[in-house]
Amino acid sequence: MSEQHDPNRERGDGVPQILLQWLSPFRFLFTAPSWQHLLVLVMGAILSPGKRTVTACLRITGRAEVTNFAAYHQFLNRARWNPRLLSARLLSIIVERFVPEGPVVIGMDDTIERRWGQRIAARGIYRDPVRSSHGHFVKASGLRWLSFMVLSPVPWAKCIKALPVLTILCPSERHDQKKGRRHKLLTDWARQGVLQLCRWLPDREIVFVGDSSFTVHTLAAALPDTATLITRLRLDASLFAPPDQRHEHTLGRPAQKGRPLPKLKTLLKDAKTEWQRIVASSWYGKQTDKTLDVTSGTGLWYRRGTPPRPIRWVLVKDPSGRREPQAFMSTNVNLGPAQIIAYFVRRWQIEVTFAETRAHLGVETQRQWNDKAIMRTTPSLLALYSLVTLWACDLLGRGALPYAAAWYKKTEFTFSDAIGAVRMVLWDQDIYRQCPPDPDIPEIQPSRIKRMTQALCFAA
Template sequence: MLLSLSNLSMALLPKWFTGVLERFAPLFSARVWPQVQLLVVGALLSPGKRTVTAALRVLGLADDPRFGTFHRLLSRARWSSLQASRVLLNLLLKTFVPSGPLVLGLDDTIERRTGSKISAKGIYRDPVRSSHGHFVKASGLRWLSLMLLTPIPWAHRVWACPFLTALVPSQRYNEQRGRQHKTLTDWARQMLRVVQRWCPGRKLIVVADSAYAVIGWLSDLQQGQPITVITRLRLDAALYDPAPERAAGQMGRPRLKGDRLPTLASLIHDPETRWERVRLRRWYGETNREVEIVSQTAVWYHNGLPPLPLRWVLIRDPQGKFSTQALLCTDLLLSPVQILEYFVQRWQLEVTFEEVRAHLGVETQRQWSDLAIARTTPALLGLFSLVTLMAHERWQGHEPWVRHAAWYDKTLPTFVDALAEVR
């Protein structure tokens, strides 16, 4: 029954839908692939929780006694989430970024999960519910997600499309199993090097928050084929001039750095600091925003760590709406305006995390086995990118449909409109 229903439903679905989905068929056996298609359709059509049973109910399979086969698809079936991520990235690149550098967003999020059977959970600061003056702890799973930051033609803005997401187990989880604990930056380094192998010859530009402003990690990414990273920089960071060239016959070890430079915090109030006013096309929900900047190259150094050449950018708001902040970039040739325009795109990662919670049911799944847990959340995040690809295929050649309301004058499509179109 399941096989015949799947063949019938896939035959009735349009080509713009099946054309995207069939790229993943080689990753699954012929016996499992029909169940995969049904589960994807059920996940798209489910209005609330994204459990396996919710997907079966919306497909009209609530009375089928072989419901366990769909659970085993996540908990036992042999297929690779990593290879699925590679296929998804190739689809995104072919559709939106066929050439040029890849701008990637890197960020982690906490999925609130409790229960004794959720073995990889830990206690973390909840970045969504915490603020500078209010600290919120949450029990759950930490996920590190890598997203492609790309302009979507019909949305007229940059979207963050997830394609590779990894579970970062807690330190307690690794200690109980006698495993070496891998930090968030260890996972990030591994994921970025994997993407670099998948896309040989493509320059990678990564934007991340201050959690990834780590000298050792940034230096590692400059080895071999360098990966450009743009992130926040502490205002009290120890910056130095580059090491002077050695004189002929000079004895002793080569110097790692030159003279100490003033801190960025001191430059803010220095009357001799020459601020330049620039206009940015986009700035956190605003357009044509004016800010004042000053930028220079330096070496960031800390005892016991390798020196890191970087370009820093100090940003000041002439309107006084935000406090002065600093960014760093490991590519010294990028201009300050380019660095700012890349970094502003990082906010789209937060938008995507909110969209998948509100409309794709992240944090509502109820798997207990380790393998099912490791597969389900990355699949739901990847579903955001699948919906974007399918809506793009659907809207080729004609104007997208936008939902209107008396209280919301919306002119451009958002993810909700893309999801409604696919449904």
């Protein structure tokens, strides 16, 4: 029986056994039909070399001529499965595997998925962070996503990797106005995501790391006692000393803050400021150490309408003078300056993850316009990055070598090696799944040869 007319393949059966094992922790979250469709789409999303459309996934898995192709589209735009439950399960697996003890460091950042089309309701016009600079402003049409990623060392990578676990769509203000609802800022979505992650990890200490976009009082005030926020801090931020102790003759309501503290930009010019020289390792993703001059202190971070928050501020200066001074803050005053800086520079890997998901998993190439399909597809592709990283831990062990050409000396594994190893296992098991038992006489079916040929022909 030819592969395209096999009724078992039309139901979604016939995927490699190892894929069933890898995805088995998520089986209880899907019905039987949805589970079969999920297996096909995940396999297609991994093997497809070009666009990550449903059509491309069906073609690469040998289902280019199935008659029930609409069911695979309906898996994204109609089927009843909860992405939040999948995110919670993915988070628990990653934390159990990579962060069994100690604080869980989670980075948060937004990205623009460049999409056009009037039927994509949630899109807006935003500043393009890649093409813009301080003196040049470039607009981009697309969808704004806020992603939370676990920043953890990965054994095969020998470095920090940013593993997406929760991705939230932040609709444009125009979209919310058309819907007649209050527009949520990026920091509002961040507050919801932070609280959700804290509920999923109630017994763990969590360190949230973000850039200056998340340096807001409302986000810091919403944190529970087990969570810490580390972000940049403005050099002209208003910080205050603790209020004076009250005594029996003190009148009025209790003061929330004391006297204003000197601005951080003033400390830079003050000759009396005491600086400490430290060495920061893996500075912004580079495998080199960075020598820094730092000074630190504590103060109350206060703004009218929110309770004052004790913070530790860290002022960083480059001894060589090549970089501008920077300031960081932590809502945990017990963290030292070196630890705060080490946590913050981990967030550089978030940008690496965004770039690698576009290059290797086809983010921005999907073509869904249905609201529910849009809200599911991009977070699923980002989560697939975490799954491939997780699965590669079983494949890129001792003795494995990075894939590289003869003229390119490559000593460390990258995500291209990880997804290549996963693809190789899937291709091997799928090609030889129905071969004769004699391993010396492998027989590849013509239908599978056609699939591999199509993978090359439709690579672009």
